[in-house]
Amino acid sequence: MRYIYARVSTEEQNVHQQAQYLAERYEHDAIVTETFTGTTTDRPKFTELMSQLQQGDALIVYHVSRLGRKTSEVLETVESLKSRDVQVYVDQLQGIDITSGVGKLLFTTLSGLAELEREQMLERQRIGINRARAEGKYTGRKKVDKNLINAVDVIRSQGFSVAKACKQVGIGEATYYRNKGLTTAS
Numbered sequence: 001m002r003y004i005y006a007r008v009s010t011e012e013q014n015v016h017q018q019a020q021y022l023a024e025r026y027e028h029d030a031i032v033t034e035t036f037t038g039t040t041t042d043r044p045k046f047t048e049l050m051s052q053l054q055q056g057d058a059l060i061v062y063h064v065s066r067l068g069r070k071t072s073e074v075l076e077t078v079e080s081l082k083s084r085d086v087q088v089y090v091d092q093l094q095g096i097d098i099t100s101g102v103g104k105l106l107f108t109t110l111s112g113l114a115e116l117e118r119e120q121m122l123e124r125q126r127i128g129i130n131r132a133r134a135e136g137k138y139t140g141r142k143k144v145d146k147n148l149i150n151a152v153d154v155i156r157s158q159g160f161s162v163a164k165a166c167k168q169v170g171i172g173e174a175t176y177y178r179n180k181g182l183t184t185a186s
Contacts, residue, residue, distance in 0.1 A: 018062050035173065041077055056086075060091070065118075069114055152176050
Protein backbone atom coordinates (compact mmCIF):
# COMPACT_ATOMS: atom_id res chain seq x y z
CA MET A 1 0.00 0.00 0.00
CA ARG A 2 1.03 3.59 -0.59
CA TYR A 3 0.32 5.96 2.30
CA ILE A 4 0.38 9.74 2.27
CA TYR A 5 1.22 11.27 5.65
CA ALA A 6 0.45 14.97 6.02
CA ARG A 7 1.20 16.81 9.26
CA VAL A 8 1.02 20.37 10.54
CA SER A 9 1.96 21.63 13.97
CA THR A 10 -0.86 24.04 14.77
CA GLU A 11 -4.61 24.38 14.26
CA GLU A 12 -3.95 27.57 12.28
CA GLN A 13 -2.18 25.58 9.56
CA ASN A 14 -4.07 23.64 6.88
CA VAL A 15 -3.21 19.94 6.88
CA HIS A 16 -5.83 19.18 4.21
CA GLN A 17 -4.14 21.50 1.73
CA GLN A 18 -0.90 19.55 2.16
CA ALA A 19 -2.71 16.20 1.83
CA GLN A 20 -4.57 17.34 -1.28
CA TYR A 21 -1.34 18.54 -2.90
CA LEU A 22 0.30 15.14 -2.34
CA ALA A 23 -2.82 13.24 -3.42
CA GLU A 24 -2.79 15.08 -6.75
CA ARG A 25 0.88 14.23 -7.36
CA TYR A 26 1.19 10.64 -6.14
CA GLU A 27 -0.74 7.42 -6.51
CA HIS A 28 -1.88 6.36 -3.07
CA ASP A 29 -4.18 4.01 -1.21
CA ALA A 30 -4.66 5.96 2.01
CA ILE A 31 -4.12 9.43 3.47
CA VAL A 32 -3.28 10.00 7.13
CA THR A 33 -3.46 13.58 8.43
CA GLU A 34 -2.40 14.90 11.79
CA THR A 35 -2.14 18.19 13.65
CA PHE A 36 0.64 17.60 16.15
CA THR A 37 4.08 18.99 16.87
CA GLY A 38 6.97 17.55 14.90
CA THR A 39 9.38 17.84 17.81
CA THR A 40 8.59 14.24 18.71
CA THR A 41 7.95 11.13 16.68
CA ASP A 42 5.58 9.99 19.43
CA ARG A 43 2.46 11.29 17.67
CA PRO A 44 -0.77 9.26 17.85
CA LYS A 45 -1.59 8.89 14.15
CA PHE A 46 2.07 8.73 13.10
CA THR A 47 2.73 5.95 15.61
CA GLU A 48 -0.30 4.01 14.39
CA LEU A 49 0.76 4.43 10.75
CA MET A 50 4.33 3.30 11.50
CA SER A 51 2.98 0.11 13.06
CA GLN A 52 0.80 -0.59 10.00
CA LEU A 53 3.52 -0.22 7.37
CA GLN A 54 4.65 -3.55 5.95
CA GLN A 55 7.21 -4.86 3.50
CA GLY A 56 6.58 -3.39 0.05
CA ASP A 57 4.57 -0.41 1.35
CA ALA A 58 5.49 3.20 0.63
CA LEU A 59 5.24 6.33 2.77
CA ILE A 60 4.91 9.70 1.03
CA VAL A 61 5.47 13.03 2.82
CA TYR A 62 5.67 16.62 1.65
CA HIS A 63 8.83 17.70 3.44
CA VAL A 64 11.49 16.06 5.58
CA SER A 65 10.23 18.05 8.58
CA ARG A 66 6.84 16.31 8.32
CA LEU A 67 8.53 13.18 9.68
CA GLY A 68 10.05 15.15 12.56
CA ARG A 69 12.31 17.98 13.58
CA LYS A 70 15.10 16.06 15.31
CA THR A 71 17.58 14.64 12.85
CA SER A 72 18.43 11.63 15.01
CA GLU A 73 14.76 10.62 15.46
CA VAL A 74 13.96 11.08 11.79
CA LEU A 75 17.00 9.07 10.68
CA GLU A 76 16.05 6.34 13.16
CA THR A 77 12.51 6.27 11.74
CA VAL A 78 13.76 6.00 8.17
CA GLU A 79 16.28 3.28 9.09
CA SER A 80 13.49 1.33 10.81
CA LEU A 81 11.31 1.62 7.70
CA LYS A 82 14.19 0.68 5.42
CA SER A 83 14.89 -2.45 7.49
CA ARG A 84 11.23 -3.41 6.97
CA ASP A 85 11.58 -2.80 3.20
CA VAL A 86 9.25 0.22 3.27
CA GLN A 87 10.04 2.94 0.74
CA VAL A 88 9.92 6.59 1.85
CA TYR A 89 9.32 9.39 -0.65
CA VAL A 90 9.75 13.09 0.11
CA ASP A 91 8.07 15.48 -2.33
CA GLN A 92 10.62 18.19 -1.54
CA LEU A 93 13.23 15.86 -3.04
CA GLN A 94 11.16 15.43 -6.22
CA GLY A 95 9.85 12.14 -4.92
CA ILE A 96 13.22 10.42 -4.54
CA ASP A 97 13.10 7.29 -2.41
CA ILE A 98 15.13 8.36 0.61
CA THR A 99 15.96 4.78 1.52
CA SER A 100 18.26 4.67 -1.54
CA GLY A 101 21.91 5.78 -1.31
CA VAL A 102 21.52 9.17 -3.01
CA GLY A 103 18.17 9.71 -1.33
CA LYS A 104 19.68 9.03 2.10
CA LEU A 105 22.44 11.59 1.49
CA LEU A 106 19.96 14.28 0.47
CA PHE A 107 17.60 13.31 3.24
CA THR A 108 20.27 13.44 5.95
CA THR A 109 21.33 16.90 4.80
CA LEU A 110 17.75 18.18 4.75
CA SER A 111 17.00 16.61 8.14
CA GLY A 112 19.90 18.54 9.62
CA LEU A 113 18.65 21.73 7.97
CA ALA A 114 15.12 21.16 9.32
CA GLU A 115 16.52 20.78 12.84
CA LEU A 116 18.69 23.89 12.40
CA GLU A 117 15.67 25.83 11.12
CA ARG A 118 13.69 24.86 14.22
CA GLU A 119 16.54 25.84 16.56
CA GLN A 120 16.94 29.21 14.83
CA MET A 121 13.19 29.85 15.01
CA LEU A 122 13.20 29.11 18.74
CA GLU A 123 16.20 31.39 19.26
CA ARG A 124 14.46 34.24 17.40
CA GLN A 125 11.38 33.58 19.49
CA ARG A 126 13.42 33.75 22.74
CA ILE A 127 15.02 37.02 21.62
CA GLY A 128 11.60 38.48 20.84
CA ILE A 129 10.13 37.36 24.15
CA ASN A 130 13.09 38.75 26.11
CA ARG A 131 12.74 42.09 24.31
CA ALA A 132 8.99 42.16 24.96
CA ARG A 133 9.56 41.33 28.65
CA ALA A 134 12.10 44.14 28.95
CA GLU A 135 9.53 46.52 27.43
CA GLY A 136 6.81 45.20 29.75
CA LYS A 137 4.74 43.90 26.82
CA TYR A 138 5.07 40.15 27.30
CA THR A 139 2.12 38.51 28.98
CA GLY A 140 2.93 34.90 28.14
CA ARG A 141 0.67 32.22 26.73
CA LYS A 142 -3.04 32.75 27.26
CA LYS A 143 -4.51 30.49 29.89
CA VAL A 144 -6.94 27.94 28.50
CA ASP A 145 -10.38 28.02 30.08
CA LYS A 146 -10.51 24.92 32.32
CA ASN A 147 -14.17 24.53 31.32
CA LEU A 148 -12.97 23.63 27.81
CA ILE A 149 -10.67 20.94 29.19
CA ASN A 150 -13.52 19.62 31.36
CA ALA A 151 -15.83 19.62 28.32
CA VAL A 152 -13.34 17.44 26.45
CA ASP A 153 -13.28 15.04 29.41
CA VAL A 154 -17.09 14.86 29.42
CA ILE A 155 -17.21 14.16 25.67
CA ARG A 156 -14.47 11.53 26.03
CA SER A 157 -16.45 9.82 28.80
CA GLN A 158 -19.19 9.31 26.21
CA GLY A 159 -16.84 7.17 24.15
CA PHE A 160 -15.36 9.76 21.77
CA SER A 161 -11.67 10.00 20.96
CA VAL A 162 -9.53 12.88 22.20
CA ALA A 163 -9.26 14.14 18.62
CA LYS A 164 -13.02 14.26 18.09
CA ALA A 165 -13.69 15.72 21.53
CA CYS A 166 -11.07 18.46 21.06
CA LYS A 167 -12.41 19.29 17.61
CA GLN A 168 -15.94 19.58 18.95
CA VAL A 169 -14.82 21.89 21.77
CA GLY A 170 -12.52 23.88 19.48
CA ILE A 171 -9.11 23.29 21.03
CA GLY A 172 -6.07 21.42 19.78
CA GLU A 173 -5.11 18.00 21.06
CA ALA A 174 -1.71 19.29 22.18
CA THR A 175 -3.47 22.00 24.22
CA TYR A 176 -5.62 19.38 25.88
CA TYR A 177 -2.69 17.11 26.72
CA ARG A 178 -0.58 20.03 27.97
CA ASN A 179 -3.38 21.18 30.28
CA LYS A 180 -3.84 17.64 31.59
CA GLY A 181 -0.12 17.57 32.43
CA LEU A 182 0.67 15.00 29.74
CA THR A 183 3.38 15.35 27.14
CA THR A 184 1.94 12.75 24.77
CA ALA A 185 -1.25 10.86 24.18
CA SER A 186 -1.34 8.37 27.04
